[in-house]
Amino acid sequence: MNWYFIIFSVVKVAVVIGAVLTMVAYAVLAERKISAWIQDRVGPNRCAPPFAKYIPFAGTFLTRIGFFQPMADGLKSILKEDFMPAGVRKIYFWLAPALSVIPAILVVAVIPFGSQLGAQKMVIADLNVGILYTFGIVSLGVYGIVLAGYAANSKYPFLGGIRSSAQMISYEIAMGMSVIPVLLIGGNLNLSRIIGWQSDHGWLVLYAPVSFIIFLIAAFAETNRLPFDLPEAETELVGGYHTEYSSMKFALFFLAEYTNMIASSGMMVTLFFGGWTLPFWGLDHPAASLAMGLVQILVFLVKMLLFMVLFIWVRWMFPRFRYDQLMDLGWRRFVPLALANILVTAVILWMKS
Amino acid sequence: MIVNRKPLTFWERLYLPAIAGGLKVTLRHAFGSLFGGKTVTMEYPEQKWSVPADYRGAPYLVKDQDGNTKCVSCQLCEFVCPPKAIRITPPGPAGQIADRPNAEKMPEEFEINFLRCIYCGLCQEVCPEEAIFLLKDYSLTGQSRDEMIYNKEKLLALGGTHGGIQKWKHKLEEAKAQDNFPVKV
Numbered sequence: 001m002n003w004y005f006i007i008f009s010v011v012k013v014a015v016v017i018g019a020v021l022t023m024v025a026y027a028v029l030a031e032r033k034i035s036a037w038i039q040d041r042v043g044p045n046r047c048a049p050p051f052a053k054y055i056p057f058a059g060t061f062l063t064r065i066g067f068f069q070p071m072a073d074g075l076k077s078i079l080k081e082d083f084m085p086a087g088v089r090k091i092y093f094w095l096a097p098a099l100s101v102i103p104a105i106l107v108v109a110v111i112p113f114g115s116q117l118g119a120q121k122m123v124i125a126d127l128n129v130g131i132l133y134t135f136g137i138v139s140l141g142v143y144g145i146v147l148a149g150y151a152a153n154s155k156y157p158f159l160g161g162i163r164s165s166a167q168m169i170s171y172e173i174a175m176g177m178s179v180i181p182v183l184l185i186g187g188n189l190n191l192s193r194i195i196g197w198q199s200d201h202g203w204l205v206l207y208a209p210v211s212f213i214i215f216l217i218a219a220f221a222e223t224n225r226l227p228f229d230l231p232e233a234e235t236e237l238v239g240g241y242h243t244e245y246s247s248m249k250f251a252l253f254f255l256a257e258y259t260n261m262i263a264s265s266g267m268m269v270t271l272f273f274g275g276w277t278l279p280f281w282g283l284d285h286p287a288a289s290l291a292m293g294l295v296q297i298l299v300f301l302v303k304m305l306l307f308m309v310l311f312i313w314v315r316w317m318f319p320r321f322r323y324d325q326l327m328d329l330g331w332r333r334f335v336p337l338a339l340a341n342i343l344v345t346a347v348i349l350w351m352k353s
Numbered sequence: 354m355i356v357n358r359k360p361l362t363f364w365e366r367l368y369l370p371a372i373a374g375g376l377k378v379t380l381r382h383a384f385g386s387l388f389g390g391k392t393v394t395m396e397y398p399e400q401k402w403s404v405p406a407d408y409r410g411a412p413y414l415v416k417d418q419d420g421n422t423k424c425v426s427c428q429l430c431e432f433v434c435p436p437k438a439i440r441i442t443p444p445g446p447a448g449q450i451a452d453r454p455n456a457e458k459m460p461e462e463f464e465i466n467f468l469r470c471i472y473c474g475l476c477q478e479v480c481p482e483e484a485i486f487l488l489k490d491y492s493l494t495g496q497s498r499d500e501m502i503y504n505k506e507k508l509l510a511l512g513g514t515h516g517g518i519q520k521w522k523h524k525l526e527e528a529k530a531q532d533n534f535p536v537k538v
Contacts, residue, residue: 034383036386037382037383037386037387038379038382038383038386039382040382040385040386040391040392040393040394041386041392041393041394042386042392042394042396045396313376313379313380313383316379317372317375317376317378317379318372318375
């Protein structure tokens, strides 16, 4: 513990949080654009600051792809009236958005987003219990939603809160058990070492495909994305748990949802798709030079963005699950499947050793 | 009526073929709109809707083929207008009746409040002089309420020309003929 460690950690935290928040803003844009394309629409293509037309060549293109839209959206959420309905439980009403954002951002801390730049490891906290930490923090995310549903003193948020608590608790079990085979094979709880194992032996998705499928689907349920978006089902519950929220408090819930998407994409890349490694061009070992380090960060980002696109893409394919179907899928399909998966993996590993 | 549901087959219960099918459909649409230009969006201010021939847009005043105001300030349209959007100020006994000989009186002021107008077309229907027509304009905007009240000048400028029989001209000729009629004592 010395000053260098503290300074570098602060720099890393600042950069990562900045990057995550920017990615959230542009994930919203990507969501709107990809939705538009899938639905044969154009999507946001008008928003432009006055100086946009003076940018040579790219100005019109950036406006067409909606590059400036997130800035306008952000400005809008800050400037809008922060309306608090009568009869809300004020302390909880204030606390809920923070409680859903904080766990979402905390998860990002243990995800290795690159090998190293110089002597610095590109992970904020290289915990030996990385995966356990992640699951611990992720399960805290449900409190923000439940509290929002409770504090608003309105029936739609309340229903959303109830649904989300049941859904997130059910799928956490399947999610947690789906990762156990990965730990058995990789032999470590530290995410950096799991990546190290994958660079030696190949991506874990090849060893544990069932785990990956369960994890992927559970991740959709955990992040409240379609087809499991029952907590915020717009068509049934107005807006779900954040119905009564406005302005920046609403934006915080949005931020939490997209940060969760980013974090779970990052987790999937780390656990199953080799993190920052690629099996060729010498990208599978910690970088020796700064340039290679940057390339590896880029590799990680690209892999993660592919998962983000998948999240958005899947949204436009499925109708929302009914509540009993959701529970049925979680408890009667995935939990036994995950248990069987653990057993089979353990037996195979035992036979090999 | 009882609809018997067929039990799902194993493949159907797995969801996977349906997922693949869904991915295919959405991907086809995404590529179609990205690279094929198959979007259904009309980008409004640049691309405009082609208005059908019998469309009832905003009512404007028209001029005759010589550029004269056709309206004779009879106030029938003002009377018939259901939302009371039209307001006509006739010249009155002291005012100037018309800008040309033998014409009937002209409105001193003719205002249509487009915040009230419902584009029903009764004014056009009732007008004995074919002086007001519902044209094709459908997008009227302004930054204040006052701006949305169009006066005579503006309505005439927007309305354009609509030719027809010019009653006042006939009257003028008749009057001239009357003057020249040889009177025998």
